[in-house]
Amino acid sequence: MLNMDAATLSPVALFMQADWVVKGVMLGLLLASIWTWAIIIGFWAKLKRLSKGSDRFERDFWKTDDIDRFHNAHVKSELPSAKVFDAGLTEWRRSTGGNSIDRDGTRARLATAMGSAVAHQIDELSDRLNILATVGAVAPFVGLFGTVWGIMRSFTAIAAEQNSSLAVVAPGIAEALFATAIGLFAAIPAVIAFNRFSHGINRLEARLNRFADGFHTTLSRELEMAG
Amino acid sequence: MMDRVEKAGLGIAIAGHAVLFGLLSVGFLATPNPANLKQKPIEVTLTDEVALESTAPDPISEPATALSPEPAPLDMPEPEVQPAPPQPEPLKRAEVKPAPAPRPAEKKPAEKPRPEKAAAKPAPKAPSKPQTTAEPQRKSRLSRDMLAGLTDAPTQSRATGTPAQKAGPAVQSALAAEVLRQLKPHWTAPTGADAEKLQTKLCLTVSRSGAVTNIETQGTTGITASNRGLVQLHQERAIKAVKLASPFKNLPPQFYDTWKSMCPIGFDKRLSQ
Incomplete structure (x- = not known):
């Protein structure tokens, strides 16, 4: 049974009674909320998967003896660690493929290649975070705009009806406040998720840098022994 | 642009919002209807026994004016009306004195001209009477009815019926x-x-x-x-x-x-x- 009475907390009833401006605000905030949650769920799943995968990848990497075979096994991997590893190894092969080996140059190129690979991975991953930040910052204001507009309209109604009883004012104010409620409903998870995911991204970046440094150290040692 | 995980997330988000709004729509978090009281309210009428206005004012008895329709100063009464000269004294008393006493304040403007008229009317009579007593052939046109109305007896009110009482x-x-x-x-x-x-x-x-x-x-x-x-x-x-x-x-x-x-x-x- 769908309750269309405004006295209940039915969002449908509140939406249907609202002004078209408030309706627009509500619709926009609803879409923002859906989009926010889609990002939150997707990001959470992705971060968890990447974190676990990177754990396993690095553990396997430090255990393996044959780097070339390990590279062949993981060349298709989507993990950031694998991408960084791939970038480093590709650069190593290119630099050591010729007859003469420039050790310092190779070290510098390796560091640059892996550093840029890390940066690229982090950039790609944190692409969606700005949406969370935007929603978290803007949604309360948009909701407040809808509320102010709705309350202005309520007061106009009071003036028009010459009647200031609570029954005349209350529905308009309830529907107006509903806009702020949706705005907060969208903004609060967005802000929490943004902070949480920023922290997660920072940790991932630190781990990738550590991995890249470790790999770089290994290759650098190889380079010395090769010479 | 969106990979598989994000599409799944979008689906879950839409479904979650739909479920939440559905729950709210069927009154999941609705405040209980205040009209459904456990005990039916009873109507109480407060009546103050000793009210500010619990009794009606007494009906006003308006004294009739003692003017004859056609006072004529010319005709004089027969000798039996000889004691007429002292008459103006009680006449004035009867007319002027009761006038302010029973009248409520708000009727004053309407009543004002009357005492003047009443006072004015007998005035020419008083001097005329000693003169006319000398001429017995002139008959007074003051009727007996009028004189009867100029007594000290309480006069009849012209208002018909009793005014309705104001209820407390x-x-x-x-x-x-x-x-x-x-x-x-x-x-x-x-x-x-x-x-x-x-x-x-x-x-x-x-x-x-x-x-x-x-x-x-x-x-x-x-x-x-x-x-x-x-x-x-x-x-x-x-x-x-x-x-x-x-x-x-x-x-x-x-x-x-x-x-x-x-x-x-x-x-x-x-x-x-």
Whole structure:
């Protein structure tokens, strides 16, 4: 049974009674909320998967003896660690493929290649975070705009009806406040998720840098022994 | 642009919002309806026994003016009217003195010219009388009736009927109870969903005999979506009850001012119980 009475907390009833401006605000905030949650769920799943995968990848990497075979096994991997590893190894092969080996140059190129690979991975991953930040910052204001507009309209109604009883004012104010409620409903998870995911991204970046440094150290040692 | 995980996330987000809004729509977090009280409220009428205005002022007895329609100073009475000269003295007393005493303050402007006139009229008479006594052939045109009216005896009021008393709250509530008591046997509230919330207000105009001369519908309150269909029937039954109860009996005539117009009388479920 769908309750269309405004006295209940039915969002449908509140939406249907609202002004078209408030309706627009509500619709926009609803879409923002859906989009926010889609990002939150997707990001959470992705971060968890990447974190676990990177754990396993690095553990396997430090255990393996044959780097070339390990590279062949993981060349298709989507993990950031694998991408960084791939970038480093590709650069190593290119630099050591010729007859003469420039050790310092190779070290510098390796560091640059892996550093840029890390940066690229982090950039790609944190692409969606700005949406969370935007929603978290803007949604309360948009909701407040809808509320102010709705309350202005309520007061106009009071003036028009010459009647200031609570029954005349209350529905308009309830529907107006509903806009702020949706705005907060969208903004609060967005802000929490943004902070949480920023922290997660920072940790991932630190781990990738550590991995890249470790790999770089290994290759650098190889380079010395090769010479 | 969106990979598989993000599409799944979008699907979950849409589904979650739909579920949340569905729950809210069916009243998941709705505040309990304040109208559904555990105990039915009873109506209490506060009546102050000793009210500020519980009694009516006494009817004003307006003294009649003692002017004859055609005073003629020319004719003089026969010798038996000889003691006329002392007459103006009591005449003035009778006229001027009672004038301010019983009159309420608000009537002063209207009454003012009268004492002047009354005082002015006898004035020419007084000097004329000694003159006319010398001429016995002139008859007074002052009638005996007029002279009779110039006594100290209390005068008759020209107002016909007794003014209605103003009823205090105690009387008003007693009258209301009496009217409702007479309406009750004829009133049957319609039954149906939310029918007990309806209340039809009527305004009645009642003649002195107690017969209802005019019924005016003041509208019905408490209309909800479910009892909208009953409103017409509710009003018709209320009007029918009044017509059946008319004429009202046992209404004290001295309070006719109070019960000649009864507005509003509320007809609802409780009245029929």
